[in-house]
Amino acid sequence: MEDASNIPGYTYGTPEVAHSPVTLDDLAKLEQAVGLTDEDRRYLHMAGDVLEDQAEQVVDAWRAIIAKQPHLACYFLDPDGKPDEAYKAAVKRRFVRWVTDACRRPHDRSWLDYQEEIGLRHTQAKKNQTDNAGVVAPHIHLRYLLAFTAIATETIKPFLATKGHTSNDVERMHGAWCKSLMLHIALWSRPYVKDGAW
Numbered sequence: 001m002e003d004a005s006n007i008p009g010y011t012y013g014t015p016e017v018a019h020s021p022v023t024l025d026d027l028a029k030l031e032q033a034v035g036l037t038d039e040d041r042r043y044l045h046m047a048g049d050v051l052e053d054q055a056e057q058v059v060d061a062w063r064a065i066i067a068k069q070p071h072l073a074c075y076f077l078d079p080d081g082k083p084d085e086a087y088k089a090a091v092k093r094r095f096v097r098w099v100t101d102a103c104r105r106p107h108d109r110s111w112l113d114y115q116e117e118i119g120l121r122h123t124q125a126k127k128n129q130t131d132n133a134g135v136v137a138p139h140i141h142l143r144y145l146l147a148f149t150a151i152a153t154e155t156i157k158p159f160l161a162t163k164g165h166t167s168n169d170v171e172r173m174h175g176a177w178c179k180s181l182m183l184h185i186a187l188w189s190r191p192y193v194k195d196g197a198w
């Protein structure tokens, strides 16, 4: 796994990260709402071990799906209509890191704040800024962030099954991943929503 301090723009745990207005008590309620149990947390750790050396392939698989849909690929295009490869590469390093973070990071204040930061980086408040990118699209529309959750839950399963775990373990890792992903997306949606509606 790449050393976090070498990843440009990966500001996890630093004062540069946005502060999430979500309290740890709100977070506990949200975890309860997605049904995240202590057993899920153990299976998420197991998933982290399974995914660690496959994280880049996971991101490549998702990118391939995005590339085939012009209404998704457009969020990475430069003013000439070509994919901004430098931007894609920079974002990818943080994205790869996120795959294991999603499985291993404790859900504390630093984690909560970085979820707010990732949410903001999908919106016009912060998109393109971290990498100083000249990409045209200023904002990823919320509907696609939500819809892509279906892809990110379905496509992870074959990766979880590559290390010889029993089908029961694979199912449980997958269940824990799905809950974790929904939790992330719920938190990332917060900066999109008008005050009081979240």
Ligand code: HEM
Pocket: 009, 010, 066, 072, 073, 075, 076, 091, 094, 095, 098, 118, 121, 122, 126, 127, 128, 129, 130, 131, 140, 144, 145, 148, 149, 152
């Ligand atoms: C389940 C859905 C999604 C997940 C798990 C996800 C995850 C991530 C992560 C981890 C990052 C890097 C955060 C960081 O800077 O540390 C990121 C950034 C980004 N994502 Fe997503 N994403 C999702 C949906 C989408 C969709 C649907 C699009 C558009 C097709 C998209 C486009 C981008 C772009 C353009 C960035 C870079 C934003 C910037 O300029 O900083 N994402 N995403």
